[in-house]
Amino acid sequence: MNEAKIRATLKSKGLSYTRPRKEILHLLMTRHGPFSVDDILKSIPDGTCDQATVYRCISQFLEKSLIKEVRLGEDFSRYEFNNPDHHHHHVICKSCQKIDSIDNCFIAPFLNQIKNLGYTEIEHALEFFAICPKCQKA
Amino acid sequence: MNEAKIRATLKSKGLSYTRPRKEILHLLMTRHGPFSVDDILKSIPDGTCDQATVYRCISQFLEKSLIKEVRLGEDFSRYEFNNPDHHHHHVICKSCQKIDSIDNCFIAPFLNQIKNLGYTEIEHALEFFAICPKCQKA
DNA sequence: TTATTTATGCAAATGACTTGCAAAAATTGG
DNA sequence: CCAATTTTTGCAAGTCATTTGCATAAATAA
Numbered sequence: 001m002n003e004a005k006i007r008a009t010l011k012s013k014g015l016s017y018t019r020p021r022k023e024i025l026h027l028l029m030t031r032h033g034p035f036s037v038d039d040i041l042k043s044i045p046d047g048t049c050d051q052a053t054v055y056r057c058i059s060q061f062l063e064k065s066l067i068k069e070v071r072l073g074e075d076f077s078r079y080e081f082n083n084p085d086h087h088h089h090h091v092i093c094k095s096c097q098k099i100d101s102i103d104n105c106f107i108a109p110f111l112n113q114i115k116n117l118g119y120t121e122i123e124h125a126l127e128f129f130a131i132c133p134k135c136q137k138a
Numbered sequence: 139m140n141e142a143k144i145r146a147t148l149k150s151k152g153l154s155y156t157r158p159r160k161e162i163l164h165l166l167m168t169r170h171g172p173f174s175v176d177d178i179l180k181s182i183p184d185g186t187c188d189q190a191t192v193y194r195c196i197s198q199f200l201e202k203s204l205i206k207e208v209r210l211g212e213d214f215s216r217y218e219f220n221n222p223d224h225h226h227h228h229v230i231c232k233s234c235q236k237i238d239s240i241d242n243c244f245i246a247p248f249l250n251q252i253k254n255l256g257y258t259e260i261e262h263a264l265e266f267f268a269i270c271p272k273c274q275k276a
Numbered sequence: 277t278t279a280t281t282t283a284t285g286c287a288a289a290t291g292a293c294t295t296g297c298a299a300a301a302a303t304t305g306g
Numbered sequence: 307c308c309a310a311t312t313t314t315t316g317c318a319a320g321t322c323a324t325t326t327g328c329a330t331a332a333a334t335a336a
Contacts, residue, residue: 016282016283016332016333016334017333018282018283018284018332018333019284019332020283020284021283037323037324049284049285050284050285050286051285051324052284052285052286052287052324052325052326053283053284053285055323055324055325056283056284056325059325071209071211073209073263075292075293075322075323076322076323076324077323077324089248091252091255091257091260093257094259094261100255102248102251102252104247104248104251106244106245106247106248107244107264109242109244110227110240110242110244110264110266113240113242114229114240114266114268117229117238117271118270118271118274119229119231119266119268119269119270119271120268120269120274121232121268121269122229122266122267122268123232123266123267123268124264124265124266124267125211125263125264125265125266125267126245126248126262126263126264127262127263128248128252128257128260128261128262128263129260129261129262129263130252130257130258130259130260130261131257131258131259132256132257133255133256133257136256136258154301154302154303154313154314155302156301156302156313156314156315157301157315158314158315159314175292175293187315187316188315188316188317189293190293190294190295190315190316190317190318191314191315191316193292193293193294194294194314194315197294213291213292213323213324214291214292214293215292215293
């Protein structure tokens with residue numbers, strides 16, 4: 001992932017190219033999330049930016065649909081790059097908090113039912129909480 | 139819903155019968171939620187109890203599985219009575235925040251997939267965000 | 277480059293939720 | 307039913323993720 005790609009992505013959403021935006025978007029585009037704000041702060045080069053700036057970048061990225069918010073029953077949000085070709089959900093281990101991706105999405109029957117109620121622009125949030133194989137042994 | 143029923147429900151979970159617990163559980167058992175802590179405070183008789191007590195009752199009810207927590211993309215939690223015979227999900231209108239119930243749950247295919255990954259004790263959170271018929275007209 | 281707009285850092289504020297502690301209510305053992 | 311003990315509550319202060327005000331710095335426009 002080179003700077004040109006990052007810059008182009010930002011520009012395409014009308015966002016100027018600044019160091020915090022570059023580093024945060026780079027992280028989100030290249031590494032596997034979802035990331036908390038703390039994860040982001042620890043993963044970008046030291047001194048890149050302030051925590052307030054991370055929050056501000058995140059809201060802008062969310063507004064522009066560059067990223068998605070993920071809530072996994074924690075008292076903070078996580079964020080991941082929004083790849084429309086890779087719609088997926090998560091399982092988080094109730095014991096060790098390890099997060100796995102679930103790549104197939106079978107919510108069509110729900111959508112039909114909700115459409116029949118007259119709703120439009122339907123989005124969904126689906127997350128799973130379970131005990132992972134490793135924690136079952138321990 | 140009479141006091142005897144409420145008292146019995148509390149006792150069955152090893153909780154003593156106090157006024158705050160009685161009023162909060164009564165609300166959750168008789169009225170249609172999910173309720174925020176603010177909703178609860180406004181819906182129980184005036185002077186029933188402090189906000190801290192509502193939070194404490196809620197955590198106890200959650201621990202005893204008397205109620206379930208529901209997150210609908212707001213910056214606070216909602217809670218509803220846990221009726222094992224009435225597993226359901228919610229749609230919240232992205233415009234007016236009205237909440238509807240979705241009574242059928244079609245997540246079996248997901249469960250198979252997650253079981254195959256070796257997970258056990260699988261729970262899920264599924265919520266929908268959409269525009270309701272009324273807000274489409276307005 | 278210079279002027280203007282936009283973004284950032286820092287510190288303080290916000291708001292949901294939690295907690296310490298003394299008083300009040302509930303339970304227990306006569 | 308009463309006195310003793312345990313549990314619960316109210317109040318106020320604390321916590322923690324997230325937001326915001328404002329002066330400075332960086333980016334963009336002219």
